[in-house]
Amino acid sequence: MWQRILALVHKEFLALLKDPKSRMVLIVPPLIQLLVFGYAATFDLKEVPYAVYNEDRGAASRDLLAAFHGAPSFSQVAELHSEGEIAPLVDARNALVVLHIGPRFSADLLAGNPAPLQVIIDGRNSNTAMISLNYVRSVVDSFNNDWIAARGLQGPPARLEMRAWFNPNLDSRWYFIPGIIGMLTLVVTMLVTALTVAREREQGTFDQLLVTPLRLGEILIGKTVPGFVIGIVQATLILLVATLWFKVPLLGSLPAFYVGLALFLLSGVGAGLLISSLAATQQQGLLGAFLFMVPAVILSGFATPIANMPQAVQTLTLIDPLRYFLIILRKVFLEGAGFDVLYNQLWPMAVIGAVTLMLAGWLFRHRMY
Amino acid sequence: MTGERGGSVMRLRGLVRKEFLQIVRDPSSIAIAFLMPIFLLVLFGYGVSLDADHVPLAVVAEAPSQDSADFTASLQGSHYFKPRILASMSEAELALREGEVDGIIRLRPDFSRRMRQADGAPIQVVVDGVDANTARLVMGYVEGAWGSWLAAKAAGNGQSLTTPVDLQPRIWFNSELRSRNYLVPGLVAIIMTLIGALLTALVMAREWERGTMEALMVTPVSMTEVLLGKLFAYFVLGTGGMLLTVGLSVWLFEVPLRGSFWVLWACSSLFLLAALGMGLTISTLARSQFVAGQVAIIATFLPAFLLSGFIFDIGSMPAPVQVVTHLIVARYFVTIVQTLFLAGDVWPVILPNAAALAVMAAIFLTITWRKSRKRLD
Structure with a gap:
């Protein structure tokens, strides 16, 4: 029996790797993609391009603008001289933020009245807008604190001391790279499995395989x-x-990573074979691969947290194997987790793998064309 | 001459009819064009959101007092938080480690006393930094709650808070910062990329593999006609899918379409040509359906998802990666749809990107055309 399986495995590897184009596709692109995506996937905003429209001639507005000029996360792109210049600049995406200081700014400030600083932000990318608003707020807050301290005014009765654990600099690259590992692994399993049975069906070799002494389990x-x-x-x-x-820190246990990987591959391969055995043509197999892969990635919590999804969609994510693998990757990489924490992520993948593989095996014989 | 041209039109009509028959016989193409956009857009329109709501927070007041209760109440009043009152910091740390809460707010035993001192009482805020973006959001929300608590407190005492510079943000195009308004137009682009490439990725390879290409070769049709026939049939199908996704975005997800529909239609057509061209190129170069399918899986979804500006801002990427994004067709279309939906017909954004789409479409179609001469290997 092992001989038969070995021969079949040998044949499957040949079918995948014999064609130089196919061999290329399997090995090179995922590595290149990791390099590119690893740099691309970040929510960190390095330089907010901003423009200034200052109607005030006082020293206070100059000090405030100097604070923005000196902040490493801002870079000034334009100095405006009329209100009408604001809209074209923002519309064309040349500036993300426009600081508008009114003519009475310094006078108000010196008189002890709140001096308004109007900040216009391009909201087309709501996330970038939110981050740049936070940056603006922190510059203004520190300006206010300095102003209060320098003049001996009454400060607020409480102040915030904020810190982030596990990732003190809030570098989002650490969060995304483990996720990219999961996504690329999923893509590779789809590449290998989603079209195999469909191709054999289309070429008629699958019927031949079914009449050999090989049992279904062996196939x-x-x-x-x-x-x-x-x-x-x-x-x-x-x-x-x-x-x-x-240089993403790998703090947790490597065996835990590999057990997670093995179960994830099992569920990914199972899903791929299930798609492939349902498909009558390779076109259908390809469609199925996308209909599985795209939701699996988007609903995995890779870029947008699962907690933000509505309850019904959150329930749906429970059948997404990538969801569990991503948690494992992040916990193993960044939090140094071992098996104890991961048990709850491991068994659902095992169940998904077992169910999909059994269904695929059953369909081998029961879906004939 | 005229007879020749009439023959060409007739042949083309025949080829288009053949393509449509093939589409109808294998329903997977129709599924790609019509079911996939509905399925994906509904799933993602509801599922993809960057707006955190009811963030679980641990609140530790180490010596409860009127002041600490006051502050906690202000957190409870905000829909951004779901505060959980815990007795000690060690309990809160455990909850954070196990992921039950996203942050901790700690009011030290001397909170009340220090509030009456000149430099004010510190409020310690710890957030889980693993998801840096959510961490930043939570910090912003806490700051907002803190600010309104201070203002309410000052107003209660009949004073006004000392705010030297009063920040007045105006968010253009998306005043409530609904992430859906920003993500759904991008989804239209992603879905169209998949549809375009999926529709055509296998069609040329299929003809070669089944030997029907050789059968076509012995007929009077030229290769250009074969390509035009395929392009036309799938263009019609793709346009249907495009109208469906735009319609759903506007009516189901209530994303405002501030630009003109016709500009959107024109840009989508250009984009569709580029996406179909990419599929045809893959199909022509790969020659076998298996390899073409693999290339389509690798080259379409993840690059469009990660490098198009759909979710990760291209401006934040390092310069070499920004250069790479120019190879991604979806990038130009994402920029166009985000602007068309939320800002309107901004020509300085639309024209260069539309031109880039036209160039990409031309490149892909030329490659396909040159590589699929009538020849046998």
């Missing part, structure tokens, strides 16, 4: 092993790049 193992092996190799390469190149 299933033969189809599962390549995806599994290539997934492990690819994920290991990606892991090396993530830790050695991007």
Whole structure:
């Protein structure tokens, strides 16, 4: 029996790797993508391009603007001289933020009245807008504190001391790179599995396979092993790049990572084979691959937290294997987690893997064309 | 001459009819064009959001007093938070570690006393930094709650708060900062990328693989006609999908469409040509459906998702990666739809991006055309 399985596995590897184009596709793009995506995936705003429209001639407004000028997260792109210049600049996305200081700013400030600072922000990207508003607020807050301290005024009765744990500089790259490992691993399993059965169906070789002495379980193992092996190799390469190149700290246990990876691959391969065995043509297989992969990525909590989703969609994410693997990756990388914390993420992937693989095996024989 | 041209139109009509028949016979193309946009847009329109609401927070008042109760009440009144009162810092730390809360607010035992001193009482705020973006949001929300608590307190005492510079933000185009208004137009672009590439990624390879391309070669049709026939059929299908996604965005998700529909239609058509062209290029270069399918999986979704500015701001990426994003067709369309939906017909944004789409479409279609000469390998 092992001989038969071995022969089948050998044949599957040949089918995948014999074609030089296919070999290329499996190995090179995921690594290049990790490098590019690793740099691209960030919510950190380094330089907010801003413009100034200052109608005030006093020293106070100059001091405030100097504070923005000196802040590393701001870079001034224009100095405006009329209200009419604001809209074209923001519309064309040349400035994200416009600071508008009215003519009575310094006078109000010196008289002890609140001096309004109007801040116009391009809200097309709501997240960037929110972050830049926070940056503006922190510059204004420190200006206010200095002003209060310098003049011996009564400050607020309470002040905030904020700190972030686990990631003190709030570098979002650390958060996304483990996620990219999960996504690319999913893509690789889809590459290997989603079209295999469909291709054999289309070419008629699958019927031949069914009439050989191979049992269904054996065919299933033969189809599962390549995806599994290539997934492990690819994920290991990606892991090396993530830790050695991007210097993401790997604080947790490596065995926990590999057990998580193995179960994730099992569920990914299962989903891929299920799609493939449902499809009559490769076109349908490709459609199925996208219909699984795209929601699996978007609902995994990779970029937008699951907690922000409505309850019904949150329930739906429970059948997404990537959801569990992402939690494992982040906990193992950033929080140094071991098996004890991860148990609740491991068993759902095992269940998804078992169910999809069994269904795929059953469909091998029961869906004939 | 005229007879020749009439023959060409007739042949083209025949080819388009053949493509439509193939589309109808294998319903997966129709599913790609019509079911996929509905399914994905509804799922993501509801599922993808960056707005955190009811953030679970641990509140530790180490010596409860009227002041600390006051502050806690102001957190409870805000829909941004779901505060949980815990007795000690160690309990709160455990809750943070286990992910039950996203942050801790600690009021030390001397909170009340220090509030009456000149430099004010410190409020310690700890957030879980693993998800840096949510951490920043939570910090902003806490700051907002703190500010309004101070203002209410001052007003209660008949004073006004000392605020030298009064920050008055105006968020243009999306005054409530609804992340859906920003994400749904981008989703239209992502979904259209998938539809365009998926529709055509396999069609050329399929003809080669099944040998029907050779059958077409012995007929009088030229390769250009074969390509035009495919392009036309899938363009019609793709336009249907586009109208569906735009309609859903406006009516179901209530994203304002401030620009003109016709500009959107024109830009979408250009984009669709580029996306279909990309699929045809993949299909032509790969020659086998299996490889073409693999390339489509690798080259379409993740690059469009991560490098188009749909979710990660291109301006925040390092310069070399910003250069790479120029190779992504979706990038230009995401910029156009975000502006068209939220800001309106801003020509300085639309024209250069539309021109880039036209160039990309031309490149892809030229590659396809040059690589699919009538020849046998």
